[in-house]
Amino acid sequence: MTHTSTETAIFAGGCFWCTEAIYKEMKGVESVTPGYIGGKRPNPTYEQVSTGATGHAEAVKIIYDPSQITYEELLQVFFATHDPTTLNRQGNDVGTQYRSAIFYTTEEQKERAEAYIKFLNNSDVYDQYIVTEVVPATQFYEAEDYHKNYLAHHPSNPYCQYVVLPKLEKFRKHFKDKLKND
Numbered sequence: 813m814t815h816t817s818t819e820t821a822i823f824a825g826g827c828f829w830c831t832e833a834i835y836k837e838m839k840g841v842e843s844v845t846p847g848y849i850g851g852k853r854p855n856p857t858y859e860q861v862s863t864g865a866t867g868h869a870e871a872v873k874i875i876y877d878p879s880q881i882t883y884e885e886l887l888q889v890f891f892a893t894h895d896p897t898t899l900n901r902q903g904n905d906v907g908t909q910y911r912s913a914i915f916y917t918t919e920e921q922k923e924r925a926e927a928y929i930k931f932l933n934n935s936d937v938y939d940q941y942i943v944t945e946v947v948p949a950t951q952f953y954e955a956e957d958y959h960k961n962y963l964a965h966h967p968s969n970p971y972c973q974y975v976v977l978p979k980l981e982k983f984r985k986h987f988k989d990k991l992k993n994d
Contacts, residue, residue, distance in 0.1 A: 841877075871915065
């Protein structure tokens with residue numbers, strides 16, 4: 813087996829249960845880990861992050877194979893599957909922990925993210941200006957185990973039924989060519 817090199821992308825697009833479920837089904841994505849980034853407190857817990865006091869965002873760390881999927885394709889899915897025009901909120905999830913943010917790991921990612929946001933703003937895809945932060949990645953803290961693969965473990969949870977699954981279905985409908993074949 814030939815080992816290909818991988819790259820890392822870190823996105824915050826509201827609740828990490830939604831973002832994780834979407835990227836887990838994307839071709840070229842090797843792993844998706846929910847966690848917390850962008851705050852001040854070391855080793856934060858979900859309960860601490862949920863108060864908004866730590867400054868962390870719920871985010872996902874995506875390990876992907878750039879020979880199968882590009883960073884731009886990851887960005888395209890990111891912007892299509894959450895609302896990047898609402899400050900510190902996604903639907904009923906309100907607070908800085910639900911902010912829209914791209915935590916870049918390289919200068920190239922920063923440039924690509926900024927260029928894509930400029931493209932979206934200039935193309936009037938959204939009725940309002942995009943408020944997504946593009947900031948350097950800081951320490952990423954993995955979420956507690958019970959958050960990992962949340963949808964698969966809790967498909968009948970009301971939040972999964974009314975929020976996660978509709979977003980996942982939207983992704984599946986609009987990005988059929990980017991779905992894993994397995």
